[in-house]
Amino acid sequence: MKLHQLSLFMENKPGALSMPIKTLAEANVNILTMSLADTQQFGILRLIVREWQKAKEVLEQAGCVVNVTEVLAVEVEDRPGGLAKVVTSIENAGLNVEYTYAFTCGCAGKAILVFRFENPDEAIRKLQAVGVNVIGSVDLYERVEQ
Numbered sequence: 068m069k070l071h072q073l074s075l076f077m078e079n080k081p082g083a084l085s086m087p088i089k090t091l092a093e094a095n096v097n098i099l100t101m102s103l104a105d106t107q108q109f110g111i112l113r114l115i116v117r118e119w120q121k122a123k124e125v126l127e128q129a130g131c132v133v134n135v136t137e138v139l140a141v142e143v144e145d146r147p148g149g150l151a152k153v154v155t156s157i158e159n160a161g162l163n164v165e166y167t168y169a170f171t172c173g174c175a176g177k178a179i180l181v182f183r184f185e186n187p188d189e190a191i192r193k194l195q196a197v198g199v200n201v202i203g204s205v206d207l208y209e210r211v212e213q
Contacts, residue, residue, distance in 0.1 A: 068203045069137040069187050071119040075112040076132050079105050087112060087131055094125040099208075100181065102168035115170070115181065117208050137187045140170060140207050142200040145178040153180075153199055160193035170207075179207070 077083045084103065091098060091114075102113040115138075116122045123133050143149045157164060162184055170179035179202065184190035191201050 068139065068191050068201050070115055070140055070181070070204050070207070072136045072138045072181070072183075073114045073116065073119060073123055073126070074134040074136055075114070075126065076134075077110045077112055079108055079110050083110070084112065086129065087114075087126055090125055090129045090131075091116070091122055094121065096122045096125070100168070100170045102166075102181075104166075113168070117204075136183065138181050138183045139187055139190060139194075140202040140204075141180050141182055141194065142202055143178045143180055145176055149178065150180070156194065156197045156199050157182075160190075160197060162190050162193060 075087055077087070088098070096116050096118055099115045099117065101115070104111050104113075113136075114122070119135070123135060126133050141153060143153050165183040165185065167180050167182045170181055182190070194201050
C-alpha cells in the first residue's frame with residue numbers, strides 16, 4: 068500500500084530542475100507525478116516513479132542527494148466535497164498530514180492524492196477502517212498506464 072517517493076534537495080537557481088529531470092529521461096525512467104517546494108535558498112523535488120530503485124541509483128550517480136520516503140496514495144471522489152470528505156476522515160482518525168500533492172491520471176470520476184504521514188502503517192489502518200481507499204503501487208501504476 069505504501070509508495071516510495073524520492074526527495075531531492077536542490078539549490079534554488081535557474082536550471083537546477085533540469086539536471087535530475089534529464090537524468091531520469093536518459094535512464095528511461097518515467098516520472099508519474101512530482102512536486103516542487105522551494106524557499107529562497109533551496110528546493111525539495113519530490114518524485115513518484117515506478118522504478119524507484121533505478122531512479123535513485125542514476126540520480127545519485129549524477130551527484131544528487133536522494134532520500135526515499137514512504138507515502139500513501141488515496142483515492143478521492145473527483146467532485147466538489149470529495150477532498151473535504153477524505154480530509155475529515157483523516158482529521159477524525161487523529162492523523163497529521165505532513166504534506167500532500169495531486170497525482171494526475173485518467174481515473175473516471177476519481178482523483179488521487181499523495182499524502183505523507185509520520186507513520187504510514189498506522190495511517191493505512193486508520194484510513195481503511197473509516198472507508199478511505201488507500202491505493203497500492205500495483206493498482207496505481209495500472210491506472211496510470213491505461
